[in-house]
Amino acid sequence: MSHECATSCPDVPLLNFVKQVSGRKIEEARKRERITQQKLAQEIGVSPRWLREVEGGNPASKLDDHLLCSRYLRLPTGHILIPLMFLGHEMAFPQVLAFGDLVDLERRCIDLIAERNINQLTSQLTPRWWPRSDAA
Numbered sequence: 001m002s003h004e005c006a007t008s009c010p011d012v013p014l015l016n017f018v019k020q021v022s023g024r025k026i027e028e029a030r031k032r033e034r035i036t037q038q039k040l041a042q043e044i045g046v047s048p049r050w051l052r053e054v055e056g057g058n059p060a061s062k063l064d065d066h067l068l069c070s071r072y073l074r075l076p077t078g079h080i081l082i083p084l085m086f087l088g089h090e091m092a093f094p095q096v097l098a099f100g101d102l103v104d105l106e107r108r109c110i111d112l113i114a115e116r117n118i119n120q121l122t123s124q125l126t127p128r129w130w131p132r133s134d135a136a
Contacts, residue, residue: 012059014093018083020057021098022066027055029073044068078102082109 030040041051046065054061054069063080070077079098082105086093 014083014087015063016057016059017095017098018080019054019059019061019063019066021079022070023055023057023061025075025079026066026069026073029075030055030069033073035073040069040072043072076103076106078106082106 030037037048037051037055041048044051044065045068046054050061050065051069054065066080067077069075070080079102082102083093083098
């Protein structure tokens with residue numbers, strides 16, 4: 001997302017909300033795992049100051065950095081990705097969902113995507129034999 005969009009898009013409040021929720025979850029997980037800001041910042045390749053901005057939900061923080069932190073801390077990313085799906089379809093996101101456990105919903109989405117792709121791939125790879133001609 002460009003800086004211009006981050007300051008002028010009508011959907012900025014939702015993106016800022018996502019960053020705030022994500023920052024809190026990252027900070028809580030980091031502390032629960034007893035990882036210092038210095039260590040996490042070093043592991044994901046940002047400065048400790050920038051990590052403080054991410055954890056603080058700074059609107060200027062990049063979603064990429066939130067995803068990197070979440071991945072390193074083995075956090076599910078539904079609190080980031082599910083609101084973005086609503087945003088992409090111009091639907092209001094029920095913000096109360098962001099505070100709940102989205103692991104089951106996230107897994108169901110992944111399962112549905114996998115199942116759909118497996119069905120399509122199976123259909124593509126299933127031979128459609130031409131009728132045999134026994135006249136030889």
